[in-house]
Amino acid sequence: MGNKVLMKGTEAIGEAAMRANCQCFFGYPITPQTEVAAYMAKKMPALGRVFVQAESEIAAIHMVYGAAGTGVRCMTSSSSPGISLMSEGISYIAGAELPCLIVNIVRGGPGLGSIQAAQSDYFQATKGGGHGDYNMPVFAPSSVQEMIDLIQEAFDVADEYRTPCMIMGDGMLGQMMEPVEFLDRQPRKLPNKDWAATGLLGRKTHNVINSLFLAPEELEQHNTHLQEKYKIIKENEVRYELFDCDRENDLILVAYGTTSRICKNVIRSAEREGILLGLVRPITLWPFPTKAFEETVHHTRFGYLTVEMSAGQMVEDVQLAVNGRAPIGFYGRTGGMVPHPDDILATVKQMVHEGVQVWH
Secondary structure: OOOOEEEEHHHHHHHHHHHOOOOEEEEOOOOOOHHHHHHHHHHOHHHOOEEEEOOOHHHHHHHHHHHHOOOOOEEEEEOHHHHHHHHHHHHHHHHHOOOEEEEEEEEOOOOOOOOOEOOOOHHHHHOOOOOOOOOOOEEOOOOHHHHHHHHHHHHHHHHHHOOEEEEEEEHHHHHOEEEEOOOOOOOOOOOOOOOOOOOOOOOOOOOOOOOOOOOHHHHHHHHHHHHHHHHHHHHHOOOEEEEOOOOOEOEEEEOOHHHHHHHHHHHHHHHHOOOOEEEEEEOEEEOOOHHHHHHHHHHEOOOEEEEEOOOOOOHHHHHHHHOOOOOEEEEEOOOOOOOOHHHHHHHHHHHHHHOOOOEO
């Protein structure tokens, strides 16, 4: 391997998933992620694998439920309103402890909104989305290359912990083209899928895939087990990047995905004006990288500025992580509008010069 090729983000998702041994894809077209399905529709049958364009997003996620129950690697992809329709099935999958990958290429909302890039599905992805006490690991790549790398990682995390995982990228990341390479990586040592519903295969009883517990004592025991699993995921699977945080900064930006790339340009522009900035970039949105703030909270003079393509959905997680030890400002654009570096820098200057919280 090692040869770079130019690929659109959505098509790179499909290629990376197939190289990660995805055996089944079930999905439904919705802009701006339709090319994921189109790419896999061409490629999967030629590999002897399963591609199904379902009649709806609701059907697609329940097809994933069924395939995941047999132990094969499977996935779906969609965009914001489509993920909303899948939320019930995602909760079922989490309750039944089935591994799978869900890709959300986020568009502007609420409602049908627009087909432009946004980050306004943060609450949906990290605070549940579906019903019940469940979480799922959510990975937020900032480049097409990182999206490729995180797809393999997400499949592995899903298999290790028997959980659905999500890759959440914005519409810009899905539609841009970048040079990428598909590198061989050391796979995790994963547990056997002796829970899968594959017939008896020498067992005395069938494996049963289920998320229904009519006895409250049994359901509470199951929920306790899930919470213990989520605690282990929080301990082992947090990912983040600290950029220019190994110095005393005037302010530290907090951003993920495409927005973090814009913030890196802001950091360079601010340096030319004598303002030192760092960046905390969450790569896992759940579990949220609280540790990154423990490492940086004493190295910022005027606190943090959260930058998002939303109305500020990540701010409360930043507030919880900082826990009142530093001011937190916010700059965001919504509806598919992309933050401009000059506007972010203007907010930075206001925070630095006035030393107060700023909300835009």
